[in-house]
Every structure is written in C-alpha cells, then in structure tokens.
Amino acid sequence: MDLLSFIKKAPKAELHTHIDGGLRVETVLELAKKHNIKLPSYDNDTLRNILTNDENCQSLIDYFKPFDYTLSVMQTRDALERITYEFLEDSFHQHIRYTEARFCPSLHTNNGLSLQQVMDAVLKGKEQAERDFNISGNIIVSGLRQFDLQSNMELAQLAVDYKNKGVVAFDLAGEEINQPAKKHIKAFEIAINNNLCRTVHAGEADGAHSIADAIHYLGAQRIGHGTNLFQDPDLLKYVADRQIGLEVCLSSNMQTKSVKDITKHPVKEYLKQHIAVTLNTDSTLISGTNLYKEFELAAKLFNFTTDDIVKMMTNAFEQAFIGIEEKEDLIKEIKTDFNKLLNIV
Secondary structure, three states: HHHHHHHOOOEEEEEEHOOOOOOHHHHHHHHHOOOOOOOOOOOOHHHHHHHOOOOOOHHHHHHOOOOHHHHHHHOOHHHHOOOOOOHHHHHHHOEEEEEEEEEEEHHOOOOOHHHHHHHHHHHHHHHHHHHHHOEEEEEEEEEEEOOOOHHHHHHHHHHHEEEEEOOOEEEEOOOOOOHHHHHHHHHHHHHHHHOOOEEEEEOOOOOOHHHHHHHHOOOOOOEEEEOOHHHHHHHOOOOOOOOOOEEOHHHHHHHOOOOOOOHOOOHHHHHHHOOOOOOEEEOOOOOOOOOHHHHHHHHHOOOOOHHHHHHHHHHHHHHOOOOOHHHHHHHHHHHHHHHOOOOOO
C-alpha cells in the first residue's frame, strides 16, 4: 500500500481540535436561519470562503475572526448537542478512533445558558455519537488567556466537576502575546490539586519562554502548537526527555504566521529529536483541513517515511489523556490495523 492510501485508511487519534472551529457550513446556515442570526452571507460557498482562513491570514488574532460567526450559532442546548454530534461523526469518517475535542464553555452563555447546561449539552452530543459510531471522544475545557483569573478558575473547577464524566483535561488558549501563562497559575492549581490533566497553547505566537512557563508554572503535560520550541535547545531536550507531547497543527501554523514558511516548519527536526510529535487539525472548518490532509501535507513537505507517519499516529494514542488500560487496548488495536494495512504479519 502506498503511503497516502495508508494515511487515509489508518486508524488515527486527534488531540488538538476545537469544536467551535469545526462546524459544517450547512449547519451554520441552518441554525442562523432558525434563530434569526445575522451572517455575512447565506450562500454556502461564499460563507465557507469567509469562515475558512488561507495564506492571506496575517496573525493569530486574524485567525480568530471567523469564530465570531461559528460561536453565534452555538448558544442553545440543541445547537451544542447537534454540533458536537456532527463533529464526532465527521471525525469518524476520517478514520479517527479517538479524539479529544476542546472548547471554552463561557463563550456559549450569551443567551443565558449556565456553564453546566453548556457542558451537559456537549456531553450529550458526544455520548450519542459514541453510541452511533466507532469512535471514542473526550472533552478538554479551555480557559482563555485574555480572561481574568476568576473566570478561568471557574472554568477549571467546571472541568474538575465533570472529570470522569467525559472531561479529561483543562487547557489555556487564546491571545498569547502579552498574556502570560503565569497569570493563571491559580486556575491550573485547581486542576493539579484534583489530578486533572493539563495542556496549554504555547509557543505559537510567542517564543520558547511561553512554553517554559506553561510547563513549569502551569504543569502542562502537553503543549498546543509549540512551534517555537527550537529557540531553546535546553528546553527542547527537557521536553523530549520527559515526553511532553507536542500538538502540531501545520495548516493553522501557516495561517497564523507562527511559521513564515511552512516548508521550514520544525516538525521534522522535532521528530528527529525524539519529541512526542502528534499531528492535528486545530480547526477543521476555520483552517479548511482535516486530519488526512494534515498527514498528507506533512508527508509531501517533509518526505516523512511510513515509519515516521506510524510513529506520529502512535504518539497521539500514547499521549491521550485516558486510563492506562484503555490506552493499551487502543494501541494494541491500532498496531494490529497498521500491520494489516502494511501487510506485515
């Protein structure tokens, strides 16, 4: 089997993907019409172009703009349940066996929903999709760097309250420049003190020092993006030695200008340096991608071998925030599937 066919059919896991960045355009249109929500266009193709970033995107702040429209239709329980269900259904069709989908519940309370009502709706959609498709999914609750500490502490406690009910981690996302992770230590202490896993967006718009802060101050066990880790070789070795996972999102990094030239993305060097690299979409609609396309892009740009691709796919399962027994079972299953696809006895 050739490499691209293997990538398409192989069982995959995704660890860095935003629910509010992965809607179907048809669903955005339908919900907007149903709830009288204003959109810049009601034509499917035109709206898709507006919601999907490309190389003309100039920064992380620019990248965030389409979220205003996706979030506008995610303010009711029915919409949240439906969108989460469709999100996991779309993941299933990408041969994704396991996914950790993240979102910030506070962004879905504009119409009066409580944080608990938001969580219950998302988890209801998740559970129905798991029943209907061969996919296992969990939720990561995201705080935002631009939020005040009290708001993120409330979100961290929410994540803890839903631990073992479908939530597996707490995250910090949002505008990175001039928004230091240290400001949110107390929020992450809530997660740490309750044995809840942590991942942090860092080293995307800011430098390697942002990654260091995420690890040493917030106790991050994985890093979202981490594009600028190469700036600090000693930190890079620390991350490799401790197998702190790196959630790489190639298309998104190109669009946010986290890398000025996608062909110079450090992902291949990170893999060579034994970093636990995983490939992810970040936001399927907003970045105009899917997990197959991200692996295909990586294979073409960096001449990754089949062994490299298998390694990154396996890393994602190994880095998942799930129990050891479930993880071992998943890894055993996917290795068997890999061998069948590759005709290895």
